Amino acid sequence: MRTERANGGGQVERRDLKVIVGAAIIRDGRVLACARSAPPEVAGMWEFPGGKVEPGEAEIDALIRECVEELAVRVEIGDRVGRDVRMAHGRSVLKVYAARLLDGEEPEALEHEALRWLTADELDSVTWLPADAPIVAALRPLLRPPSSR
Numbered sequence: 477m478r479t480e481r482a483n484g485g486g487q488v489e490r491r492d493l494k495v496i497v498g499a500a501i502i503r504d505g506r507v508l509a510c511a512r513s514a515p516p517e518v519a520g521m522w523e524f525p526g527g528k529v530e531p532g533e534a535e536i537d538a539l540i541r542e543c544v545e546e547l548a549v550r551v552e553i554g555d556r557v558g559r560d561v562r563m564a565h566g567r568s569v570l571k572v573y574a575a576r577l578l579d580g581e582e583p584e585a586l587e588h589e590a591l592r593w594l595t596a597d598e599l600d601s602v603t604w605l606p607a608d609a610p611i612v613a614a615l616r617p618l619l620r621p622p623s624s625r
């Protein structure tokens with residue numbers, strides 16, 4: 477994504493905003509959390525599967541690609557979860573989308589250290605990457621059965 481500078485307002489010039497997409501894959505009231513295996517500073521911290529959107533690639537296509545690469549599953553992408561989260565001093569932005577598994581395939585940890593299906597009550601049982609905090613908060617009500625929302 478290319479953005480222009482709002483001149484004179486003391487804003488940092490930001491020509492290339494890197495977009496990172498994540499998939500909140502929900503199944504039976506649980507979301508799939510993935511523990512990073514690298515780099516060492518964040519290894520063992522938890523995230524949503526996903527990654528950088530390639531130049532010219534649509535966000536949804538990037539998510540579908542990343543879920544195949546990281547988990548060997550095909551997903552259907554749904555609504556956004558939470559807000560855009562600015563990272564890396566505003567140089568990148570994290571956008572998370574709800575997703576569901578197609579074909580009943582079981583995700584495999586091809587690139588992650590571990591995978592876990594978390595209920596709403598288990599969301600705080602793992603240490604999420606810091607940028608994910610507002611997304612996890614927005615996700616919580618989506619994991620509750622409709623009767624208790």
Ligand SMILES: Nc1nc2c([nH]c(=O)n2[C@H]2C[C@H](O)[C@@H](COP(=O)(O)OP(=O)(O)OP(=O)(O)O)O2)c(=O)[nH]1
Binds near residue numbers: 523525528605606608
């Ligand atoms: N996938 C993902 N990345 C996240 C989340 N939260 C968060 O801060 N990030 C950060 C971690 C990384 O700095 C960056 C994603 O980069 P990445 O290295 O996973 O992206 P990628 O899969 O495209 O990797 P590569 O091809 O560059 O190796 O976004 C999240 O929930 N999911």
